Amino acid sequence: MIIALKPGVSKEEIAKLIADLEVLGVKVDSSQGASQVVLGLVGDTTVINDDALRANRFVDRVIRVQEPYKRANRLFHPLDTVLEFQSNGKSAKIGGGNFAVIAGPCSVESREQLVSIAADVKKSGAAFLRGGAFKPRTSPYSFQGMGCEGIDLLVEAKKATGLPIVTEVMEISQIKLFDEVDIIQVGARNMQNFNLLKELGRIKKPILLKRGMASTMTELLMAAEYVMAGGNSQIVLCERGIRGFDNFTRNILDIAIIPALKKKTHLPVIVDPSHATGLSWMVPTMSKAAIAAGADGIIVEVHNDPEHALCDGEQSLTPELFDNLMNTLRKYAALEEKVI
Amino acid sequence: MIIALKPGVSKEEIAKLIADLEVLGVKVDSSQGASQVVLGLVGDTTVINDDALRANRFVDRVIRVQEPYKRANRLFHPLDTVLEFQSNGKSAKIGGGNFAVIAGPCSVESREQLVSIAADVKKSGAAFLRGGAFKPRTSPYSFQGMGCEGIDLLVEAKKATGLPIVTEVMEISQIKLFDEVDIIQVGARNMQNFNLLKELGRIKKPILLKRGMASTMTELLMAAEYVMAGGNSQIVLCERGIRGFDNFTRNILDIAIIPALKKKTHLPVIVDPSHATGLSWMVPTMSKAAIAAGADGIIVEVHNDPEHALCDGEQSLTPELFDNLMNTLRKYAALEEKVI
Amino acid sequence: MIIALKPGVSKEEIAKLIADLEVLGVKVDSSQGASQVVLGLVGDTTVINDDALRANRFVDRVIRVQEPYKRANRLFHPLDTVLEFQSNGKSAKIGGGNFAVIAGPCSVESREQLVSIAADVKKSGAAFLRGGAFKPRTSPYSFQGMGCEGIDLLVEAKKATGLPIVTEVMEISQIKLFDEVDIIQVGARNMQNFNLLKELGRIKKPILLKRGMASTMTELLMAAEYVMAGGNSQIVLCERGIRGFDNFTRNILDIAIIPALKKKTHLPVIVDPSHATGLSWMVPTMSKAAIAAGADGIIVEVHNDPEHALCDGEQSLTPELFDNLMNTLRKYAALEEKVI
């Protein structure tokens, strides 16, 4: 940890500040720069309150050299985290050389719709079924999802197809409904819903954590750290596009966060090309880019009738297009030596 | 509502699309442009599912002319919403020609701290006391607030000073603890926590709704609409800075959203200069800019000992600096003909 | 073109506005919406001055349905533009099913450096040699490039290797020095240097036009349109990363602009993974993502001694790493059925 002091601080003030810091158990080295003194702190600097330090009238800047996350940090946990599931009687993994494809409708709309899509994506080779039961919608007047009934239909579809299911939780009181859900998704808007994260840290179920629309990589990892600090380390991170200044896509797919995350953390990283672009015709291209960039999987929207979908039809693939995509991804997976 | 079709759609397809739309009760005008046909929809277009329409293979673009919010829309409710409170035996208003000053510590830390700051801000002329009991922190290892005990201390401070209190709710199960709280704050990270918003729509208590870090003006108004759709129209909107590409301030204070919101909605609009900049020395300047730009108030952090604050010390004013700020704001309020 | 009027405009005012517009030769359809009148303009709307219209006190919004670019628009020029060069005695193309690799140092530093790198990238299979002679640097105190001497060294390297050369022009008066340069690069900071673009429209030489740091896709295409309006249609567009709110990479590689541009324009689109990320270890991964996303090539920095490079060493590949990258790209090109 580095503390740059303002120009002109007296020797006495500096000595006092160093003494205050050393009381906390860290060692402080002081260097006289051209126009200001710089302090280097060595030891367990997690005890230092950055905010208070920045408020100190003699302090110009506070710079942390070490990352603030620990459990999510690859530095301390070099091996890839790999999550294992049973999918249609076989093992399906996320992380560690596998490429996981999670597919299904944006929203569960009816038994017929879900059964049909689930059968289709299974046939094409998806290992996981997605579908929204509780839907975060910008407008209170838009379809809000089928709720509990949607969860029930997903569980039915799981039994029928053998595919593990992924669906989104929106608040703590809903968690008890997710007993038979295999992966609980936390949406972008809830990435910093810290109470929800804490609660999810107390259960033993994989969490799919989506990056917030304007979240830094560190904030995403700190959100994962909230869950991990509670004891749950089964986390899959998901890049789903960030907010940008142009609107030719709904969001900007920040493709470089994939290798960046793979370097910083041992957790698996997948991509949501459907929300990232909002345009179904771009989904296959962005899925290829994701696997080429090192992603551990994708979560993709498939709808049997996008023109009548209750939600996000514009970004949903038809089952035929999804089937084509799977064929393409198998070739890319071979090139990347990944199990799909 | 305008629908631009792709070039080359056949007359039959267009006729079919128009028929599908008119079944929903809207009237459709068709114009042949230079290279594409444009449809104009007249009537109650809220029945139209934009997403599905965008997924239609003949559709190029869908443009809504009308704003998607109704209850928050000044077009339908031209008069300013004014919230009224009792503060220290007098009426204190937010909205409609009043300038409300909400001041207090970032976090409630102890009875002594809160009592001392509350007395100070009251003496200087603040009409409301703020203080965080439940704190949204990026790191799970940072101080998370005093919780219920913090609420109790705020209620004590309210009784001692007569100032109405403002504090943040982080999840639904906490709402029951806010009975004696005068204004419930929804933080930036929860602006699109739709379940929380719906629940707050069912209670009869003013809500201070902060703009999310990357939220558009429309999204902020739609968040307010969630609360209003439930029956609670006592909402104060708050600009607290948006995420930007530079870091000389913590966030970018989007000053122009003040007049923009005042034009689009009848709800009061206040500014949080402390979080917007993260720098206490900028708070007075940004507070002046806020009142000059037409804000209905500010919410500002004051701490008796910023260098030892458990949270956000860097952005807190001392009581002395806050007292100076109040003196300045009184002059600006006179110029703007606002009651402070 | 759609014009939404403000609510409450009188019939007379509307009739007058329509008459004013029809004088310009367009046909105007008027629709009465729920709360406002909407005008649809048909015909050659390029004669309409949007700015003036937006300033009209009765106008709420002006929406253009058609794209403002013509020469760059694939709608009017469906076939891919393909640029052809002689490289080392063979044909080397950019666009239309080819994958062009442009490689070389950030800056030309000396004859030895350039000769060595040029030989290396040629051996690995690059078809074009890049190198900066005039360097846009944030600081006036940084190395500004070798200037004319740098151009001379590039021309020497071209003669020695047979590779066509790409280098950046920074102002109009330099153009005359670029006679033997094969592709003239316009940097991100000059994307809207309109005088330079106009001048480049008057010459007969391929232009590599980099997207500005905060430019929309439409602005990039309008910049190309400036060059094309002057008569020069040999343009290669380049995505090089846009400015974002995080700093784990220097910029954000906006990977989705590749398919978006390929749809909107017939011009080739390449990617600069070196500037987009600023990190050499990410360059191979981002290059794979680029080809997977449909790019027509990459422009990549290679340096024989990155630790002593005068500029951007952090983002330069060594010749060995570049050779590995070429081997990988050949496999991807085979999958994408592109000629590399």
Place this chain on the structure above:
Amino acid sequence: MIIALKPGVSKEEIAKLIADLEVLGVKVDSSQGASQVVLGLVGDTTVINDDALRANRFVDRVIRVQEPYKRANRLFHPLDTVLEFQSNGKSAKIGGGNFAVIAGPCSVESREQLVSIAADVKKSGAAFLRGGAFKPRTSPYSFQGMGCEGIDLLVEAKKATGLPIVTEVMEISQIKLFDEVDIIQVGARNMQNFNLLKELGRIKKPILLKRGMASTMTELLMAAEYVMAGGNSQIVLCERGIRGFDNFTRNILDIAIIPALKKKTHLPVIVDPSHATGLSWMVPTMSKAAIAAGADGIIVEVHNDPEHALCDGEQSLTPELFDNLMNTLRKYAALEEKVI
């Protein structure tokens, strides 16, 4: 300057790196942190090549403690730079307790237009006349300005009114036409047109330097440093809005950069509320915010007939509205104790 090494670098490698750095004349302090070694460099670190250092395979991060600008830095030049002009027979200053109002049309369109507006803004109290002769337009098909003839008309208007004139230069070859221009404006798109900046450093005429659309504060100051390094220190900085993710205003007025710049530099800082918002009805409000935030002036667009302006009519004030604005600003200037 701080260099954090990667974990696990050997003592020999560290010693070698320190030796390499000390050869350059700096002193290096080394601290052993919890998981990595941190080097602190003391002395003239401007000799260090950051890029090369970041490319070093043992280096994790390089952090500069000192600002990279010198001539523009208030640390070394504590006193405000004040520019003085003759306006209508009186002294008109920019900087140091003065509030300069620069007003006029976006573009010079004709003698009649300019004469009329110049007389109006003079009567209302503007001290400077603005008007564009060379216009940077996104589209090659839009009005590009009157060019030299526009300059001539501005000079005529200057003679007629006595107001100093401000107009934009777009490329080096135009500079010779600006002999009778009082302040040469560099537009946002040219903020990093380094050749132009260098050339403007060689002349003795005040420069109005607009912040680029996505430029950091440091980049703006480095652009000023380019001019100052050439010997011209008469620079006025101008905040004109940055690119954001919403579109209710054309750009985001970054109001906090005013106090931030005033702290970091001695150069005057003005605001362009017309381009920042793109909406004439917001200009008065944003002008008040600017003066409240400490700006040294504004540059504002005034047009006698905004509905027929050839450029940016939507953001132009009428002379009547400008007159009202001046009356308001005089009250604010009195409060801020500024000479207007």
